[in-house]
Amino acid sequence: MSAPTEVAEFYDVLFRRRDVRGEFTGAPIEADVLDRVLGAAHAAPSVGLSQPWDFVLVRDRDTRRSFRDHVQAERSVFAASLDGERAETFSRIKVEGVLESSLGVVVTYDADRGSPAVLGRHAIADAGLFSVCLAIQNLWLAATAEGLGVGWVSFYREDFLRRLLGIPQRVRPVAWLCLGPVERLADTPDLERHGWRSRLPLHDVVHHERYGQRRER
Numbered sequence: 001m002s003a004p005t006e007v008a009e010f011y012d013v014l015f016r017r018r019d020v021r022g023e024f025t026g027a028p029i030e031a032d033v034l035d036r037v038l039g040a041a042h043a044a045p046s047v048g049l050s051q052p053w054d055f056v057l058v059r060d061r062d063t064r065r066s067f068r069d070h071v072q073a074e075r076s077v078f079a080a081s082l083d084g085e086r087a088e089t090f091s092r093i094k095v096e097g098v099l100e101s102s103l104g105v106v107v108t109y110d111a112d113r114g115s116p117a118v119l120g121r122h123a124i125a126d127a128g129l130f131s132v133c134l135a136i137q138n139l140w141l142a143a144t145a146e147g148l149g150v151g152w153v154s155f156y157r158e159d160f161l162r163r164l165l166g167i168p169q170r171v172r173p174v175a176w177l178c179l180g181p182v183e184r185l186a187d188t189p190d191l192e193r194h195g196w197r198s199r200l201p202l203h204d205v206v207h208h209e210r211y212g213q214r215r216e217r
């Protein structure tokens with residue numbers, strides 16, 4: 001039996017979502033669409049309702065060019081760590097669309113928000129960071145539903161991005177998200193298409209009762 005229409009539509013968005021690098025058109029995003037996408041991010045669950053995220057919208061081309069140059073330098077650092085086939089495969093993979101996208105959304109984590117008594121974070125400090133990642137995923141899915149693409153860029157040093165955007169030392173930049181209209185969303189992840197790595201079968205990552213116990217299919 002197939003799922004009700006609205007459920008099927010939700011899964012359609014979820015499976016259509018892609019990390020975008022090369023397909024941005026650069027066209028502007030309508031203000032109300034951007035508001036909805038940011039509103040979706042801000043509706044994410046967070047430990048102790050701390051809402052430890054902020055969103056820095058970066059449109060300025062000089063700022064974006066500085067960031068793109070830094071990302072390219074970090075790409076070279078990573079490339080230098082690779083040998084043979086890995087190096088050759090990586091050389092064909094684009095890792096950012098900083099200038100081609102319509103804007104950058106830098107998502108940050110402020111561990112002080114709602115502190116000192118963040119309900120649910122006393123034993124797991126990373127729970128704050130997990131919350132920011134959920135906001136990013138909400139943003140990613142909402143953008144996909146709106147026909148926009150998102151590309152997560154992590155080839156940067158946190159202190160570089162802090163300096164570039166005036167982010168206080170205690171606040172952690174978690175992601176630079178390239179955002180904007182796209183020509184299309186690819187059917188398969190770029191990394192899969194280029195032979196870097198493939199999505200694992202679901203069965204490989206599901207355990208029953210104890211870690212390592214898998215069920216016969």
Ligand SMILES: Cc1cc2nc3c(=O)[nH]c(=O)nc-3n(C[C@H](O)[C@H](O)[C@H](O)COP(=O)(O)O)c2cc1C
Pocket residue numbers: 017018019020021094095096151152153154155188189190191192
């Ligand atoms: C934390 C995180 C960091 C990532 N950093 C980068 C990056 O720096 N450059 C890039 O091209 N893709 C980056 N990605 C995108 C992944 O490569 C991508 O999600 C993965 O290959 C699966 O493809 P899909 O998102 O299209 O399904 C990142 C994704 C995550 C979740």
